[in-house]
Amino acid sequence: xxxxxxxASAALAALAxxxxxxxxxAADPIKIGVYLPLTGQNAFGGQLELEGIQLAQKAQPTVxxxxxxxxxxxxxxxxxxxxxxxxxLTERDKVPVIIGTYGSSLALAGGEVAERAGVPVIGTFHSxxxxxxxxxxxxxxxxxxxxxxxxxxxDRCDLVLTMTEATEAVARSYGCKxxxxxxxxxxxxxxTEKTAAAAAEVAARYRENPRQKLLLFVGRLYLLKNLExxxxxxxxxxxxxxxxxxxxxxxxxxxEVLRRQVRDLSLEERVLFVGRVDGAExxxxxxxxxxxxxxxxxxxxxxxxxxxxxxxSLPAILAEGTPAASGVTDGVNGYIAPLGADAFAERIIxxxxxxxxxxxxxxxxxxxLYRPWDEIAAEHLRLYxxxxxxxxxxxxxxx
Numbered sequence: 001x002x003x004x005x006x007x008a009s010a011a012l013a014a015l016a017x018x019x020x021x022x023x024x025x026a027a028d029p030i031k032i033g034v035y036l037p038l039t040g041q042n043a044f045g046g047q048l049e050l051e052g053i054q055l056a057q058k059a060q061p062t063v064x065x066x067x068x069x070x071x072x073x074x075x076x077x078x079x080x081x082x083x084x085x086x087x088x089l090t091e092r093d094k095v096p097v098i099i100g101t102y103g104s105s106l107a108l109a110g111g112e113v114a115e116r117a118g119v120p121v122i123g124t125f126h127s128x129x130x131x132x133x134x135x136x137x138x139x140x141x142x143x144x145x146x147x148x149x150x151x152x153x154x155d156r157c158d159l160v161l162t163m164t165e166a167t168e169a170v171a172r173s174y175g176c177k178x179x180x181x182x183x184x185x186x187x188x189x190x191x192t193e194k195t196a197a198a199a200a201e202v203a204a205r206y207r208e209n210p211r212q213k214l215l216l217f218v219g220r221l222y223l224l225k226n227l228e229x230x231x232x233x234x235x236x237x238x239x240x241x242x243x244x245x246x247x248x249x250x251x252x253x254x255x256e257v258l259r260r261q262v263r264d265l266s267l268e269e270r271v272l273f274v275g276r277v278d279g280a281e282x283x284x285x286x287x288x289x290x291x292x293x294x295x296x297x298x299x300x301x302x303x304x305x306x307x308x309x310x311x312x313s314l315p316a317i318l319a320e321g322t323p324a325a326s327g328v329t330d331g332v333n334g335y336i337a338p339l340g341a342d343a344f345a346e347r348i349i350x351x352x353x354x355x356x357x358x359x360x361x362x363x364x365x366x367x368x369l370y371r372p373w374d375e376i377a378a379e380h381l382r383l384y385x386x387x388x389x390x391x392x393x394x395x396x397x398x399x
Contacts, residue, residue, distance in 0.1 A: 029069035033095035035085035035110060036102055040077025045102040053099060071095055079109040086113040104153045111156045120391040122384070123157040125171045125180075126301050128323075147174055154178050159387045161380075163302035166326035170301065181383055184327075186376035187307045189284050195312075198285030206245050206272070206289075213244045213352050216290035216314070218283070218305045221252030221273075226296040226319070228261060229341050233294075235265045236345035244348075246271045246294070249286055287312035291352055298322045298339060306334075310369035313362040317347055331357070333364040 034053055037046035050072070057068055071093045075082040082101060089095050090113070098119065101107050111121045129150050133143040154160050154176050161183045162168050168180050207214055215234075219225060227248070234246050248258075248271070255273065262271045277283045287293075293309045293316035301323045306316050310333075317335040318325040328334035337347035352358060 027066065029067045030063055031069050031071050031093060031095045031097075033071050033073070033086075033089035033093060033098040033100075035073045035075050035082065035089060035098065035100040037077040037106060038072075038074040042077040042103045042106070046075075046077070049102045075101060075106055075110070077103065077106070079105055082106040082109040083113045086110040086117070086119075090114070090117040090119055104150055108149075108153045108156060111153065115156065115158075118391060118394075120159070120384075120387045121157045122387060123154050123160045123178075125154060125160050125162040125167065125176070128170065128299055128301060130174060131299060151175050158391060159383065161383065164323070164326040166323040167301045170323060183380060183383065184371060184376065185302055185304055185307050186371045186373040187304065187311050188373050189280050189287070189308050189311045190372070191284065191288065191312060192281060194281045195284040195288055198281055199288035202285045202289035206247060208245075209243070211243060213242075213292070214290040215244055215246040215348070216249065216286060216293050216309075217246070217295065218249045218286070218293070218308070219252075219295075219303070221248065221250055221255040221258055223254045223257065224297070224299050226298060226339070227254075227258055229296045229339070229344065230294050231258065231261050231265065231267065231271055232341035233296075233344040233348065234267055234271055236341055237348060238267065238270055240345070240349065242345075242349055244270065247274050247286065247290065248272065249274045249277050249283070251276050283308075284312060287314045290314060291358075292317060292335075292348065294344075294348075295319075295324060296339065296344060297324055300324045302326065307369055307371065310365045313366040315351075315358075315361050315365040317344065317351065327369060331361065333361060333368045335361070 034050065036050050037043055038050065053070065057070055061068055071089060073085040073088060075085045082103075085100075086098065089098055098110075098114065101110055107123075114121050130143070130147055133146050137143050137146070151174050154171065155178050157178050160171065160176070160178045160180045162171060162180060163184050164182060168182065171178075171180060203214070217227065217230060221227065230246070234244070237244055259273065262268060274286070277286060287309050291314075293305065293314055295303060295305060295316050296319050297303065298319050303324050306318075306324070306328075309316055315334040316328065317337060318328055319339040320336050322339075325334075325336055328336060330336040331351075335347055335351045337343045351361070
């Protein structure tokens with residue numbers, strides 16, 4: 001999510017629920033605690049997370065006309081240090097809000113201290129942990145142990161946020177019993193005059209004739225996203241005489257494997273590797289210029305690209321029965337196909353053959369799937385307020 005909005009929501013929630021300093025000290029900074037592994041074996045992830053938080057602070061340095069101050073503690077990739085970090089932040093620094101931490105074992109240790117201190121612990125669930133563990137570990141025993149450990153982390157939370165009913169179902173299938181609330185993804189992308197002009201340039205660059213369809217993928221070029229299936233579907237489209245180009249926007253470790261597949265299928269003139277596209281207006285131009293987003297991934301939980309595309313009235317075709325397809329009704333605000341190259345090719349042809357029906361689907365995709373981050377941040381703030389108020393009331397009852 002937009003981390004600047006997240007930090008602002010957290011700080012505002014703390015203020016709204018009675019954690020603010022007296023009005024006479026209104027100019028004092030709002031302190032947000034951050035505990036992360038900045039050294040030790042998890043330092044790489046911790047440093048990346050810290051960079052994101054600092055970028056958020058730079059983007060939104062004040063809340064309610066008060067400066068935001070980060071109180072950063074290194075938990076050194078150690079469970080004891082993680083617990084000590086939360087103790088320091090709650091008892092010595094007296095921060096009303098804590099962000100952290102990267103590393104599930106560290107979060108579990110810090111969460112226990114936060115729980116005893118009466119600080120609400122809110123987690124976010126957005127990963128296919130079971131599939132990840134199966135990819136990297138041969139031992140079923142270790143897979144189950146690690147999954148059990150992850151579930152313990154979430155079950156210690158006062159509230160877990162996830163994006164859709166489908167992603168909640170994944171969490172429940174792991175055995176998670178925590179209280180869960182749905183908080184959908186959003187996007188900062190939107191149509192502008194510059195985007196429209198850039199989209200016309202994209203269409204002129206790639207579309208050879210007015211009837212040729214432009215298909216799009218945006219994201220990391222990983223086999224995990226079933227891009228081989230998408231390319232195979234393109235071969236079926238060509239063999240059936242369908243006039244199209246497939247633009248892959250992004251880069252990733254499996255790009256050369258995919259390029260080789262394109263060469264082997266003689267699709268060089270049909271499947272084009274655009275590379276990385278920087279800037280919201282430049283990326284938006286591709287969404288606006290194209291006719292259909294292809295996203296056959298069975299791994300992604302709730303892809304941001306689905307929302308980004310909807311901002312430009314671009315519907316997606318997704319794999320049937322996958323979390324990514326949540327919120328999409330076939331032929332209404334997008335398209336669903338069984339996970340297979342032939343099925344995808346057939347649905348692409350049928351979807352784009354009826355221009356009037358496709359125009360209606362485009363409109364409904366925008367109406368039902370597009371939500372700006374400002375709107376999501378307001379919902380985030382409401383959930384924070386409710387949870388902080390509930391925790392405060394619970395504390396009063398136990399005194």
